Amino acid sequence: MIHILFGASASGSLKYVLREMGLDKKEKVISFWDIFSIGPVWQLHEESGKEARFEWMKKIITDKYDEFLDYKKGFEKTINQINSIPEGVHITIWTSDNAHEQTGLRFVVYLLKEKNVDISLINTTAEYEELFQVKKVKYTPLYSGEISPEKLQIIYEQGRGKFFTDHDREDLEKEWLSLLGNQETLRIWRNGKIQSVPEDYYDKFIIKKAKRLHAKQKKKDFMKSARLIGEVLGHLDQYVGDGFLEYRLRELIEKGVFESEGSLEAMRFYSVKLKM
Structure with missing residues (x-):
């Protein structure tokens, strides 16, 4: 099993959970330390697209303490890890209902399009609402990184998940390609869809x-x-x-x-x- 997540907090929590369950030697965690709701994603699976994103991210990440260099190296490392995934493994992608993780999901599914692998999805938003919602209190985490390791473990053990069919994968690949045609550098999640908005939206x-x-x-x-x-x-x-x-x-x-x-x-x- 290989788990793919989006963000340092979520991946750190899952690594902790796997250690606690004694599964850290059997199951691997791959993570993007990035925020895919911001910045260009045009041709991101190509070298030119990566460079365009890196150039834009310099506005967000300072290089005073080599933060930008670490970000760039980390991004390249994660891409290489995904490209190096062997045939026949089972991959679980963790996401939730926000533009960051949903954009990341489509990107990863596209990167895996030529690979003969099984892909499952765990949507932490849906699982959280199903497993933890108190009737009088409506709380939904904005992203997977807000969920405590204890609750993440329950989602891992009791969550339903979703197995992707070939049709599911093709739909997400097409949605990724449609995102590439947009030059906007900010995305939001509305009515179950990723919407591109102007950079000055907020x-x-x-x-x-x-x-x-x-x-x-x-x-x-x-x-x-x-x-x-x-x-x-x-x-x-x-x-x-x-x-x-x-x-x-x-x-x-x-x-x-x-x-x-x-x-x-x-x-x-x-x-x-x-x-x-």
Whole structure:
């Protein structure tokens, strides 16, 4: 069995679960440390597409501590691991209802299109709602990485999963190819589908939350950028990551919507204030 996941948190939790169950020697975990709801995916299965994505991701990931270099190496390593999967193995892809993991799912299924392998899907959103939902409390994790290892183990042991037919795989491969024709760099999950939206889609939401935080101040003043990003993240119904939101905040500073004090080198180093 080979498990494929999207994100460091989810893969770390599953590795812990497999160790606890004594399966870590039998079952392998492959993970993309990326967020596929953001950035270009045009021709991502080709070298030109990867380079275009890497170039765009430089806006999101700083290279001060070799973070970008680590990201790039990690991406290439994961692609090589998937390409090296032998024939005849059983692959389980873990996903949930968000544009990040759903885009990743289609990408991986496309990468596996020439391989004679069995593929199963575990949708953690559906499994969570089935196994853990309390009637009076409606809570659904935004992405698999929000699920605790204890609950992930229950999903692994008791989840129903779905075995992909050839038809299922062909449908996902076609959906991946349709995504490639779009130049947008932001995707959301709506009505069971991946939708591409403009890169500034959340700008008005960032401004709205800044106004709300300013209203709580005695006098309109600078606020830590991390405080604003945290406020936005806490109210989003999509998973895009704090790096993307901080990139959009810096764009709004450049446009003159916000003023800033401190170094824009990293989120923790500066504060912002709405100019209007």
